Amino acid sequence: MPQLPARALVPRTVHADVTDRSLLWALGLVVSVVTALGIPAHATFGARAAVDEPQYLLTAISLGNDGDLDISDELAEEAYRPFHRVDLPRQTHPVGESAREVSPHDPLLPLLLAAPMRIGGWPMAKATIAVIAGALAALTAWTAIRRFGVSRPVAIMVTGAFACSAPLATYATQVYPELPAALAAMAGVAGATAAPRWRSVAVVIVAVVALPWLSVKYGLVAASIAAAALWQWRANRRLVATGAGAFAVTAVAYVLAHRHLYGGWTSYASSGYFAEHGELSVTGDEPNYLGRTRRVVGLLVDDGFGIAMWMPAWLFAPVGIGVLWRHRPDGLALLMVPLAAGWFTATFVALTMHGWWWPGRQVVVVLPLGIIIVAAIADAVPKVRPAFGAAAAIGVVTWLWTTIEAIVRRHVLVVDFERTGNPWVQLWRLVLPDGRTPTAGDTVLLAAWTALLGASVGLGWRYADAGVATPRAIAATEDSRSGGRGTKPIRS
Numbered sequence: 001m002p003q004l005p006a007r008a009l010v011p012r013t014v015h016a017d018v019t020d021r022s023l024l025w026a027l028g029l030v031v032s033v034v035t036a037l038g039i040p041a042h043a044t045f046g047a048r049a050a051v052d053e054p055q056y057l058l059t060a061i062s063l064g065n066d067g068d069l070d071i072s073d074e075l076a077e078e079a080y081r082p083f084h085r086v087d088l089p090r091q092t093h094p095v096g097e098s099a100r101e102v103s104p105h106d107p108l109l110p111l112l113l114a115a116p117m118r119i120g121g122w123p124m125a126k127a128t129i130a131v132i133a134g135a136l137a138a139l140t141a142w143t144a145i146r147r148f149g150v151s152r153p154v155a156i157m158v159t160g161a162f163a164c165s166a167p168l169a170t171y172a173t174q175v176y177p178e179l180p181a182a183l184a185a186m187a188g189v190a191g192a193t194a195a196p197r198w199r200s201v202a203v204v205i206v207a208v209v210a211l212p213w214l215s216v217k218y219g220l221v222a223a224s225i226a227a228a229a230l231w232q233w234r235a236n237r238r239l240v241a242t243g244a245g246a247f248a249v250t251a252v253a254y255v256l257a258h259r260h261l262y263g264g265w266t267s268y269a270s271s272g273y274f275a276e277h278g279e280l281s282v283t284g285d286e287p288n289y290l291g292r293t294r295r296v297v298g299l300l301v302d303d304g305f306g307i308a309m310w311m312p313a314w315l316f317a318p319v320g321i322g323v324l325w326r327h328r329p330d331g332l333a334l335l336m337v338p339l340a341a342g343w344f345t346a347t348f349v350a351l352t353m354h355g356w357w358w359p360g361r362q363v364v365v366v367l368p369l370g371i372i373i374v375a376a377i378a379d380a381v382p383k384v385r386p387a388f389g390a391a392a393a394i395g396v397v398t399w400l401w402t403t404i405e406a407i408v409r410r411h412v413l414v415v416d417f418e419r420t421g422n423p424w425v426q427l428w429r430l431v432l433p434d435g436r437t438p439t440a441g442d443t444v445l446l447a448a449w450t451a452l453l454g455a456s457v458g459l460g461w462r463y464a465d466a467g468v469a470t471p472r473a474i475a476a477t478e479d480s481r482s483g484g485r486g487t488k489p490i491r492s
Contacts, residue, residue, distance in 0.1 A: 032134030035172035041406035059110035064118035104271035133172035165395035167360030178364035192229035224341035303432035311395030320377035322460020342366030
């Protein structure tokens with residue numbers, strides 16, 4: 001088996017840097033344009049934006065027009081009619097004894113969309129998220145190349161394929177915090193695997209702080225990135241103290257701000273349902289944690305909420321995990337720990353995997369980390385590239401097919417997208433287990449897929465016979481090339 005790449009250990013030339021920037025700009029542009037094709041698609045019948053999307057858009061309107069989170073006047077004026085023609089279900093509950101009605105969602109996404117909504121309405125808001133999708137793709141490829149030694153062509157092609165397929169492409173034009181959160185998570189990983197400079201430390205702190213302000217459900221992912229970063233910096237006591245202090249102060253500020261803005265510990269406190277049943281009921285009134293273990297594998301291969309049905313190239317991730325786990329390159333924790341935290345949250349904390357949204361919503365925040373894992377194995381083992389290319393092509397075509405069907409109103413993207421006429425999806429579902437209404441046959445299929453995926457990890461472990469370039473080695477190379485470039489290293 002060929003050795004895993006160690007290209008990043010070789011000093012890079014200025015020409016290589018310019019080429020990288022040009023290709024990454026091109027990647028971001030292509031991803032933004034391709035995903036923006038989904039802007040006209042209907043989420044539900046009679047609504048361009050549905051379920052929680054109108055709540056984010058109404059808050060963005062309020063921030064743009066009034067400078068506050070109170071959407072009571074927007075609700076009274078029915079400001080949602082341009083993107084939600086039928087009456088909007090009320091999610092809000094007056095905060096405290098005031099008449100303020102605050103949407104039960106964290107405010108950072110509406111803050112990002114306030115200016116676009118004011119300038120161009122809901123199409124501009126969705127286009128902004130498509131631009132974020134392009135930025136996420138560029139940063140993911142850059143991190144794969146510069147931090148984990150993946151070759152430039154492989155990193156760009158693998159990232160582009162995943163970015164232009166579901167679920168990442170879906171959430172590029174749906175108004176949810178998933179892609180901004182994924183961008184923040186990737187920025188945190190990129191910053192933590194850099195040389196210990198004030199600039200990279202600031203990037204990690206901003207990324208970790210941004211995640212819970214996008215949604216409290218990203219709290220565990222944020223904590224995992226913070227913990228992995230502190231471990232990465234453990235040789236520098238001053239750096240660890242700075243990071244730990246910043247994380248602690250911002251966590252306290254988050255709680256106090258939510259008590260003031262939402263009347264509780266989280267944004268859910270401003271919801272009528274959660275005000276009555278308690279904020280923790282967002283995870284379920286009587287959660288069946290044993291039953292939720294089906295999601296561990298189902299999040300990948302379930303025929304209703306699994307991501308492999310729409311992009312089969314995700315099945316290469318377990319092999320990549322086996323390869324990287326065998327070598328344990330420096331910085332591996334910054335891929336695996338947040339990925340595990342996101343998967344754990346989706347498995348045991350999320351109320352459901354099959355609500356009114358596209359499959360994979362709860363794991364989108366960490367899927368770009370999985371892209372790097374797949375890119376590493378595709379770069380290390382050329383023999384897998386044809387199979388990956390075929391699987392990736394199916395995923396991209398499937399998303400474009402589904403988008404066109406939603407634009408022409410054959411179906412919509414929230415309630416009935418599984419009615420797609422795509423023959424691949426209909427055929428592929430026959431071998432995938434159903435976790436929503438499982439039969440004995442579905443249980444057998446789930447067990448078979450569990451064994452197959454476990455064997456894939458073992459296969460990657462068995463055939464991994466060479467090391468990878470470590471983030472520290474890459475960071476050292478960058479430092480020697482940059483000569484500081486206006487930043488000062490943090491010294492203990």
